Amino acid sequence: xxxxxxxxxxxxxxxxxxxxxxxxxxxxxxxxxxxxxxxxxxxxxxxxxxxxxxxxxxxxxxxxxxxxxxxxxxxxxxxxxxxxxxxxxxx
Numbered sequence: 684x685x686x687x688x689x690x691x692x693x694x695x696x697x698x699x700x701x702x703x704x705x706x707x708x709x710x711x712x713x714x715x716x717x718x719x720x721x722x723x724x725x726x727x728x729x730x731x732x733x734x735x736x737x738x739x740x741x742x743x744x745x746x747x748x749x750x751x752x753x754x755x756x757x758x759x760x761x762x763x764x765x766x767x768x769x770x771x772x773x774x
Contacts, residue, residue, distance in 0.1 A: 710749035
């Protein structure tokens with residue numbers, strides 16, 4: 684018997700985990716300027732991040748937190764630069 688595989692949700696799950704890891708690595712590199720020490724996909728539902736086993740959904744949440752933290756740090760930097768420019772402009 685020959686069976687032809689079609690793309691199903693089950694076939695796409697490893698890609699979802701790998702994409703979540705990729706997005707986390709990119710966000711981590713933007714915020715900290717380096718790659719995370721240890722990150723890998725254990726199975727479609729679980730990943731290992733710096734020795735901690737977490738679900739892919741939790742990794743997505745962590746990624747959003749890193750992006751938020753990065754955006755806040757950039758806003759603070761921009762504000763500081765503008766304050767310095769105004770200070771020197773008014774001196």
